[in-house]
Amino acid sequence: MADLTSTFVGIKSPNPFWLASAPPTDKEYNVRRAFEAGWGGVVWKTLGSEGPPVVNVNGPRYGAIFGADRRLLGLNNIELITDRPLQTNLREIKAVKRDYPDRAVVVSLMVPCEEDAWKAILPVVEETGADGVELNFGCPHGMAERGMGSAVGQVPEYIEMVTRWCKQNTRMPVIVKLTPNITDIRKPAEAAKRGGADAVSLINTINSITSVDLDAMSPEPMIDGKGTHGGYCGPAVKPIAMNMVAEIARNAETADVPISGIGGITTWRDAAEFMALGAGNVQVCTAAMTYGFKVVQEMISGLSQWMDEKGYESTADFVGKATPNVTDWQYLNLNHVTKAVINQDDCIKCGRCYAACEDTSHQAILMSEDRVFTVDDSECVACNLCVNVCPVENCITMKTLEKGEVDERTGEKVGDYSNWTEHPNNPAVVAAE
Amino acid sequence: MPNSQFTPGIASGRLSDTELKENFADLHAPLEAHEALVAADRCYFCHDAPCMTACPSSIDIPLFIRQIATGTPEAAAQTIFDQNILGGMCARVCPTETLCEEVCVRETAEGKPVEIGRLQRYATDTVMESGKHPYTRADATGKKVAVVGAGPAGLSAAHRLAMKGHDVTVYDARKKAGGLNEFGIAAYKSVDSFAEREVEWLLKIGGITLETGKALGKDFTLASLQDEFDAVFLGMGLGGVNALRAEGEDKSGVADAVDFISELRQSNDLSSLSVGRNVVVIGGGMTAVDAAVQSKLLGAQNVTIAYRRDKGAMGASQYEQELATAKGVRILYNAAPKKVIGNGAVEGVEFEYTTTEGGKLKGTGETVTLEADQVFKAIGQTLSGAPEELAMDGGKIAVSEVGATSVTGIWAGGDCASGGDDLTVTAVAEGRDAAEDIHSYLMGGA
Numbered sequence: 001m002a003d004l005t006s007t008f009v010g011i012k013s014p015n016p017f018w019l020a021s022a023p024p025t026d027k028e029y030n031v032r033r034a035f036e037a038g039w040g041g042v043v044w045k046t047l048g049s050e051g052p053p054v055v056n057v058n059g060p061r062y063g064a065i066f067g068a069d070r071r072l073l074g075l076n077n078i079e080l081i082t083d084r085p086l087q088t089n090l091r092e093i094k095a096v097k098r099d100y101p102d103r104a105v106v107v108s109l110m111v112p113c114e115e116d117a118w119k120a121i122l123p124v125v126e127e128t129g130a131d132g133v134e135l136n137f138g139c140p141h142g143m144a145e146r147g148m149g150s151a152v153g154q155v156p157e158y159i160e161m162v163t164r165w166c167k168q169n170t171r172m173p174v175i176v177k178l179t180p181n182i183t184d185i186r187k188p189a190e191a192a193k194r195g196g197a198d199a200v201s202l203i204n205t206i207n208s209i210t211s212v213d214l215d216a217m218s219p220e221p222m223i224d225g226k227g228t229h230g231g232y233c234g235p236a237v238k239p240i241a242m243n244m245v246a247e248i249a250r251n252a253e254t255a256d257v258p259i260s261g262i263g264g265i266t267t268w269r270d271a272a273e274f275m276a277l278g279a280g281n282v283q284v285c286t287a288a289m290t291y292g293f294k295v296v297q298e299m300i301s302g303l304s305q306w307m308d309e310k311g312y313e314s315t316a317d318f319v320g321k322a323t324p325n326v327t328d329w330q331y332l333n334l335n336h337v338t339k340a341v342i343n344q345d346d347c348i349k350c351g352r353c354y355a356a357c358e359d360t361s362h363q364a365i366l367m368s369e370d371r372v373f374t375v376d377d378s379e380c381v382a383c384n385l386c387v388n389v390c391p392v393e394n395c396i397t398m399k400t401l402e403k404g405e406v407d408e409r410t411g412e413k414v415g416d417y418s419n420w421t422e423h424p425n426n427p428a429v430v431a432a433e
Numbered sequence: 434m435p436n437s438q439f440t441p442g443i444a445s446g447r448l449s450d451t452e453l454k455e456n457f458a459d460l461h462a463p464l465e466a467h468e469a470l471v472a473a474d475r476c477y478f479c480h481d482a483p484c485m486t487a488c489p490s491s492i493d494i495p496l497f498i499r500q501i502a503t504g505t506p507e508a509a510a511q512t513i514f515d516q517n518i519l520g521g522m523c524a525r526v527c528p529t530e531t532l533c534e535e536v537c538v539r540e541t542a543e544g545k546p547v548e549i550g551r552l553q554r555y556a557t558d559t560v561m562e563s564g565k566h567p568y569t570r571a572d573a574t575g576k577k578v579a580v581v582g583a584g585p586a587g588l589s590a591a592h593r594l595a596m597k598g599h600d601v602t603v604y605d606a607r608k609k610a611g612g613l614n615e616f617g618i619a620a621y622k623s624v625d626s627f628a629e630r631e632v633e634w635l636l637k638i639g640g641i642t643l644e645t646g647k648a649l650g651k652d653f654t655l656a657s658l659q660d661e662f663d664a665v666f667l668g669m670g671l672g673g674v675n676a677l678r679a680e681g682e683d684k685s686g687v688a689d690a691v692d693f694i695s696e697l698r699q700s701n702d703l704s705s706l707s708v709g710r711n712v713v714v715i716g717g718g719m720t721a722v723d724a725a726v727q728s729k730l731l732g733a734q735n736v737t738i739a740y741r742r743d744k745g746a747m748g749a750s751q752y753e754q755e756l757a758t759a760k761g762v763r764i765l766y767n768a769a770p771k772k773v774i775g776n777g778a779v780e781g782v783e784f785e786y787t788t789t790e791g792g793k794l795k796g797t798g799e800t801v802t803l804e805a806d807q808v809f810k811a812i813g814q815t816l817s818g819a820p821e822e823l824a825m826d827g828g829k830i831a832v833s834e835v836g837a838t839s840v841t842g843i844w845a846g847g848d849c850a851s852g853g854d855d856l857t858v859t860a861v862a863e864g865r866d867a868a869e870d871i872h873s874y875l876m877g878g879a
Contacts, residue, residue, distance in 0.1 A: 068474040348538040351480030371483070391477050392542065 002307035003314045004300065006040060008281045009173040009198040009258055011131040013040035013104040015303075016315050017271065017296050020262050020283035021045050021108035021134060021177070024293075026082055028092035031105075035096070037293035038300060041104025043201075043283060046081035046136045047089050049111045049121060054080045054143075060221035063210035063230060072290050074236035076210045078221060078228055080142045081110050086124075094128040105129075106175065110136040110148050113158060115165045122170040132173035135162060137188070138204020140181050140231050150204070153179035156191035163195025175260060178202040178244075180237075185244040189254045200248065201260035201283060203241040205231025234286035238264030242277055246326045249278025266295070268302025275315060276322035330420040337407045337414050338382040338398040340364070340375045346395035347373060353386035353396060361385055377408040438710070438734040442778075442806050443686060445707040447732025453703045456730035460621040460756075461525075461551060469555040472548045473502035475539055484533035484549060489854075490517035490862040494533060498552055509556035511567055518592045518865070519585055521561055521631050522614050523858045524554035526622050528719070530752040532858070561630070566637035571598035576875045579604065579662040581649050584612020585857045586668030586847025588635055589864030590871075594666075595640035597872045602662070603641060606648035612670055613848075614857065616695040619723035621730070623698075655820040659842060664871045667830065667838070667845040668864060671814035677715065679782075681773035682810070690714060690724035690811035697727055709807025712736045713782050715770050716811030718748035724809045725762045736762045737803055741769040741787055742794060765803075769796060773808060781805050816849050826851040836867030844871055 006016040018041035019025050019034055026045040034042060048054060056079055065074040082089055097105045107130045111117035125133060137153030144151040152158045159176060166174045176192035178185065180203040189200050207229045209219040219227030241263020248254045261279025265271050266287040274282050287295050312318045342353070342365075349371045357365040364379035365386060375386075387396045401407060401414045420426055436444040448456070464472060476498040484494040493512050500509035513520035529535075529550040537546030560567060576599045580587045583605035591601045609615055614628040636643065647653065649669060658665045674689045676682065686709065700706055708731040714721050717740035729736045738757060740747055743766050747754060754764060768784035775781065781804050785796040816829055824831045824839035829851045836844040846863030853859040 069471055348541040349479075349483065350477045350538040351482075352477060355480035367481075371481075391538075 002304045002312060004040075004304060004307075006281050006315055008104070008260065009132065009175065011041070011104045011106065011173060012102070013281070014102060015040035015296075015300055016275065016281035017299050018042060018104060018106070018260070018281060018283045019288060020285040021136065022285040022289075023077075023079060024285060024288050026084070028096055031092075031096050032099075034288075034293045034296075035100045035103050038296045039103070039293065040281075041106065041131075043106045043108050043134050044089065044093055044130075046108040046110045046139070047086055047121065047125070048081050049117055050086050053083045053085055056080055056083050057223050059223040063220040063227075064234075065210050065236065072286075073234060074208075074210065074232055075234040075286050075289070076205070076208045076221075076230035076232045078141050078230040081108075081136070081139070086121075090124055090128050093125075093130055097129045097131075104131050106132040106134050108134045108136050108177070110139070110143060113147055113152055113162060118162065118165045119169050122166060122172075126170055126172055130172065132175060132198075133166065133170065134175040134177050134201060135166060136177055136204075137162075138177045138179040138202075140179060140205060140207045141229060150179040150181055153177075153188060153204070154182055156187045159188050159191040160195040163192050163197045167196040173198040175199045175201050177204055177262075179204045180240060180244055180263075181207050185247050186251045186254060189248045189251070189257060193254055193257050197257070199258035199260060199280070200254075201262055202244055202248070203237065203263045205233045206237055206240065208232035233264065234290075235264040235266055238266075238270060242274060245274060245279055246277045246323065249320060249323045250326050266290075268299045268306065271299055272303060272306060272318070273322075275319050277326065278320040278323045280319055281315075332419060333417045334420065334423060335415045335418045337401040337405075339377050339380045339401065340382065340384075340386050340396055341399045342373055342375060342386075342396050343394070344372065346392050348392055348395075349373070350391060352389045352391065356385050356389045379409060381409065434704075436732075438732050441710055443707045443709045446704045447708065448704075450704055453731070457620050457624070457703060459624045460619075461554075463558060464548075464551050464555045469501055469506070469552060472552055473498045476502070476547045477538055479538055483536035483538065484547075487532045487536045488516075489532070489856060489859040490520075490523070490865070492516045492520065492553070494549055494553075497556055498547065498549070501552055501556055506556045506559040507563075507567075509552075510560035513553055513557055514560075514567060516865070517858065517861050518589055518635060519614070519631065519857065519861045520553055521557040521634075522585070522623065522628065523861065524550050524557055525627065526614075526618050527856070527858050528750045528753065531750045561634050564634075566634060568592075568596050568638050570596055570638060570640050573600070574598040574875065576600070576663045577602070577661070578664045578666065578871060578875075579658045580666045580668065581605075581658070582612060582667065582669035582847065582849070583607075583610035583632070583643065583645070584668060584670050584847060585614060585860035586670075586850075586864035586867075587612070587666065588632065589861040590666045590668060590844075590846065590868040591641050591864075592635055592638055593865050593868035594871060595638050597868070599640070599663075599872070599875065601641045602644060604644045604647045604649070604653070606646070606651075606669070606672075608646050610643055610645060612668075616698055617691060617720070618698070618857075619694065619727055620698055621727075649820070650818045655822060655843070663842075663875055665843045666836075666864070666867055666871065667820075667843065667849060668847040668860070670848045671816050673815040673817035674810065675813045675815060677770055677773075677810050677812065679770040679772055681775065681779075684773050684775045684779045685777060686775070686779035686806055687773060687808045687810065690716065690720050690809040691814065693809055694720065694723055694727065697731075703731065706731060708733045709805065710734045711804045712807045712809065713803050713805040714738045714809045714811055715782070716740065716809075716813070717742065717746070718811060718813070719753060721809075721811035722749045722753045722757050722762075724811055726757050726760045728807070728809070729760050729762050733807075735804075737765055738762060739765045739768045739770065739782070739784055739803065741767065743767055743789065768801065769794075771800065774802065779805055779808050782808060814848070819849070834866075835870035836863055837870060842874070 004015040021043040025042045061079045139149035143149035176197040211220045261274030262283040271282045478495045497509040497512040533549045534546035540546035580603040611628040712728040712733045714725040767787045772783040783802045830845040832850045836846045844867040847860035
């Protein structure tokens with residue numbers, strides 16, 4: 001049986017599944033339920049400075065997009081940090097950590113961009129017995145208008161400065177949570193490292209408008225006829241998040257910075273993918289908000305089964321295993337030739353591959369009078385669109401041509417590995433003399 | 434409730450009003466909005482979709498389902514009505530299991546097709562219940578067209594012709610329009626006077642005069658129509674019923690299934706309808722199933738459909754056969770009627786078992802007698818009183834692909850015309866196509 005225990009920046013948890021700082025971790029009641037359900041840790045919903053707490057809107061806080069059968073694919077929110085008094089949260093954090101010493105309890109923080117503000121809050125958090133802090137430099141709505149959240153996260157110098165203040169004022173591990181609302185995710189990660197961060201976590205939510213009410217002519221969620229951009233999360237953001245995780249993991253400057261992966265993780269497989277790209281553990285929110293805390297049980301059993309099947313004894317065995325295979329386009333093998341193959345036994349003859357290829361691609365799928373769909377290798381560029389639009393999994397696959405085989409499209413034999421940097425069409429290539 | 438299922442002979446009131454009401458409720462409840470969205474989500478929007486090809490009226494099914502999925506059932510209905518103005522009835526009575534749904538790729542994938550029929554009903558009901566009629570007439574052409582028969586073919590033709598700007602007069606021998614939609618379909622497939630409401634809705638286009646109670650050959654002739662109108666469309670269906678050709682079929686208690694179905698459909702009080710304790714229905718088509726199932730639902734104790742060929746040859750689909758058996762009807766295959774037994778009134782029917790050898794049906798010599806106090810004949814209908822001027826083909830009016838008969842200016846469609854499969858949806862398509870051809874003919878010289 002695989003060992004799922006996780007140690008992330010020195011913080012131990014029985015599994016790598018933490019709940020992200022968000023509404024599910026705003027209260028003792030919720031967090032206790034989460035721990036009872038099996039979550040390995042939580043990042044407590046972001047605390048602000050002592051004093052009157054922030055207020056939230058009293059209309060809808062969430063907007064969503066859906067897939068077939070109203071499956072929630074993307075969620076956005078305009079909720080702010082915790083709107084409960086600081087002392088209440090601190091008291092509850094202490095009680096929970098006392099009762100669940102084996103679980104990770106990290107506290108998310110967002111206070112004004114002044115050293116005194118950070119100096120004030122860190123000791124009171126430390127006093128709860130919490131395992132670490134996460135600096136919320138990510139929230140893109142509301143708090144950013146007040147110079148916090150993503151307003152800090154978008155300026156690498158601020159990240160470095162605040163991270164340094166925190167490291168100087170606490171013995172707790174400091175995790176810096178990054179905003180994806182930036183052009184190059186490596187810059188804030190590098191800044192966090194320069195500031196002394198123990199780890200980065202990403203992604204926070206993405207600026208978004210999920211829908212427009214076409215009667216009221218207002219974005220959703222709509223508050224009295226108006227809306228504002230909210231933070232987007234859920235399964236829809238996973239590809240964006242994974243790319244950002246991979247970019248940091250393969251960047252020489254930040255390759256040694258532990259990463260807590262966040263963004264649309266819904267199943268064990270999602271978690272394994274993030275971890276393969278370099279995340280030491282993962283944080284989950286939307287899946288729990290959609291299905292309840294029990295989803296973690298599938299994540300635990302699934303990851304455990306997969307690790308057993310693969311012979312991985314601990315999560316460290318596969319963390320970052322896919323990172324070396326994330327490369328630049330220019331290094332991809334241009335002599336790797338594949339062709340689509342349609343399995344006629346599995347084909348249900350919907351013709352979607354044909355419509356996609358004929359209308360929008362390379363006219364490489366042929367349709368017979370009796371609806372038999374076949375691939376014309378002399379036209380197929382192996383774009384994979386047919387695979388992606390086919391409703392039957394594995395009905396269309398890509399066959400790799402062996403070296404020496406002739407590509408019917410080009411008439412040329414498949415050769416050895418060769419990439420763009422060596423290609424004759426590349427103006428940057430200097431002919432070897 | 435004066436009687437029960439055990440009352441001998443032919444009797445009314447075998448079941449309570451509550452039971453009757455339950456038995457004759459909508460066979461398939463309409464989809465709720467949420468159910469419709471879930472069902473619509475399953476459609477793959479196939480290329481050159483097999484369902485569309487299988488639909489005799491060529492409705493663009495993937496498009497209308499996508500229109501439902503995106504919250505515009507009105508647009509979906511328009512897609513349906515453009516091809517099939519009786520899409521509401523077809524959604525209820527089409528044997529979708531042998532048409533669109535049979536070839537649905539999700540039937541192939543999972544053995545569970547997209548519920549095309551119910552989705553079509555959802556879309557068409559949305560528009561029809563709003564009371565709006567989505568079509569307007571083109572400028573008046575001054576041309577007059579006579580339509581004989583206010584069934585699916587005639588109504589479809591009349592609507593399309595009126596839309597093109599022609600003035601249409603529809604004649605029907607019965608007192609009420611609708612044809613088999615009104616008189617020939619099981620009550621549980623068309624509840625709440627749907628056929629009648631559909632005709633009213635269809636006529637809202639204007640330009641159609643309905644003349645009921647007027648029959649071809651009695652109140653007017655083909656020649657008189659040719660004199661009075663610029664074109665004629667014949668869609669009077671099949672008025673005759675095939676004979677059993679078994680000894681003793683004139684005994685009392687032996688009736689035509691179509692009459693029983695019609696009487697039931699027109700009844701306002703099901704408890705006043707009589708049905709036998711032991712009912713035998715002879716035949717293998719939809720009419721046989723409709724008559725048998727409704728006999729059972731009225732309270733007959735034992736109902737048997739006797740069909741002379743085997744299960745696979747039966748005209749009624751597998752689905753219809755299962756519906757019958759689920760309602761408690763027994764289906765006896767390979768049994769050909771030989772003799773109706775009884776002294777004045779029917780007491781039983783003697784059948785001979787059959788077998789098929791070399792493609793030919795033959796009796797085995799072994800017989801079986803079923804007890805019966807009521808026998809319904811459902812062995813097919815025939816065209817009666819076809820105008821002599823018209824060429825015939827296999828007992829029906831010979832027509833071209835677009836419904837033109839051998840006489841210029843006269844078209845025919847639906848069950849009375851050659852070709853087709855005697856389905857409502859086919860009749861609608863034939864009426865529509867003939868109307869288009871009539872329009873070309875009428876406007877060709879202009």
